[in-house]
Amino acid sequence: MTAPTTRDSRVPGQRRGARASAADVLEPVLHELFAGPPPFALRLWDGSTTGPADGPRVLVRHRRALRRLLWQPGELGLADAWISGELDVEGDLAEALSAVHRGLAGRPVGRPAPRSWPALAAAAARLGVVGPPPPRPGGRARVRGALHSRGRDRAVISHHYDLSNEFYALLLGPAMAYSCAYYTSDDQPLQAAQEAKFDLICRKLDLRPGARLLDIGCGWGALARHAAVHHGTRVTAVTLSARQHAHARTLVAEAGVADLVDVRQCDYREIAADAYDAVSCVEMGEHVGKDQYPDFAARLHALLRPGGRLLVQQMSRGAAAPGGGAFIEAYIAPDMHMRPLGQTVDLIEAAGLEVLHTEAMRPHYARTIDAWRATLTQQRDRFDALVGRPAVRLWELYLAGSSLAFAEGRMGVDQLLARRPGDADRPVRPAEWYGN
Known part of the structure; x- marks a missing residue:
């Protein structure tokens, strides 16, 4: 039962009959x-x-x-x-x-x-609130050009991901992964959960020494490094972000796998068709666009060898609300488009790929974002020094709203495994993915 409305209608010291509050x-x-x-x-x-x-x-x-x-x-x-x-x-x-x-x-x-x-x-x-519009705070994206043109897409990515490598390193922790982690226990820390996510992806893709992986939207290079270090995979890692590109190159060099990982700053549409054994796309498909997704899926098919596997980790939401909302579109990631998982499955299959497995990860994302929020709260002064207080308040609002969207089921995130049909398809054994 709602408590009665309470209101102190007078400012301190105000007499009855004085001006209304x-x-x-x-x-x-x-x-x-x-x-x-x-x-x-x-x-x-x-x-x-x-x-x-x-x-x-x-x-x-x-x-x-x-x-x-x-x-x-x-x-x-x-x-x-x-x-x-x-x-x-x-x-x-x-x-x-x-x-x-x-x-x-x-x-x-x-x-x-x-x-x-x-x-x-x-x-x-x-x-006393009537007057000219107040100046807007900084931080809104400024993008021009045709929707999902290469120049516009590059500007959108740069707006969000080129904020500051130091900011993201502090927020995301050593894993430097800006995507949903995979928690295998109730008390698992974020770093271990991100590593578990990387390994789950590598197992689903059946990566083996000498296999060739194309990682589209590679972020700061964490998955590429993991695949090279732990699975001996040769990786082509692609990002549009200049700062991600620079960090990823340093990351793989420090890990001693620069000979296995080729980090490129380019658009996925600029990648020459090749016979990759596997392609990964972790939370990049949301940036592709509604009308462009069929061509994107066809491109993924062309990049794989017969029998090669595709792993797409992608956010989803109801058909009635395909974007991120006015705030997300203005401040975080303009031009985003998400859809229910089933529609993405249809698009992948229409491109000639065989869908093998899907896995919902929504509760993992709420927990992942809450770990980022805790870091932002605990080290607010350091974040203020890096990017300024208005930017930190922007991120407080963004992460709080995002956590709720996943916790309350208004958004989802899923891993979708598919393959290009071939003559020697290796059987899919999910039990192998969740072993030791």
Whole structure:
């Protein structure tokens, strides 16, 4: 049962009959927007509060946060206010987001009816939030050109992955893997879970000494290094990111496998067709694009020898929400497209590949992201020094929202194993993948 709404409508020292507080003015607006009491409490810039006492508490530190919402209602306005420090929460951000999401379930939230506009405009004027649009915080992607042209795709990748190798090394840990780990026990640390993921991929691909692996979207080179060091595989590792390319080259050289690993900075469309024994694509397919994916799948088929195997690890979501949302599109990864797993299976099969096995990994991703979030929280001062406080707040919001999306089943991630049909297909034995 929801506790009664509590509100201190007076700032400290204010006498009865004095000027109304921000909470007094805002409370009927919130009831109009949420078709009832809001599912969270608010503490406003003048010290007044409104909302249920037992809900999460949102802090509006500056009236400029509301001006942002006037000019840009919804997710992006809220994100800009958060990144700018004008909006905050008490306690854990992910818990607050989850509570608000649960509280909103079934509520007809949306634009107020036109009959309410005059009253809302008057409230905005009384709150002092009417004015020109505030300047946007830094960090939004600036990309131009035709959707999924090579130049645009390169700019999109550079925006996110070229932020700072030092930042990613601190966030991701020694594994330097920016993808879902694979936890084999309840108490396994992140580093070991990432290594378990690398080895699971190598076993599914049946990698053996001398085999040739093409790793598309190789990140900072961790999988390529693992395949070379532990399986004797010859690897061609490909990335669009200049900083990933430089790090991966150093990584394989320090591991003593530079003779086995060729790291290239190029687009997957620039790779010459060859007879690779295996191809891996770990969380890169989301960047390919809806209309481009059939050609991408056909390209994967052409790059494999008959009997060669393909491992795609890829995020998925419902058909009604194929992108990452307004915040993700603006700040993290523009032009993303995700689909239900079954549709990806259809596209892979339409390209002439035989799907052998799929494995859902969604709970592993929530745990992976929570490990990154813990590092970001525990070492916030170091992250601030590396990229600045607004960028750290951006990442706090990004990781908290992403963790919830996987934990609550609104997004998934799957490993899909396929092969190009051939005359001497080695039998698939999943029991071998999960052994010692």
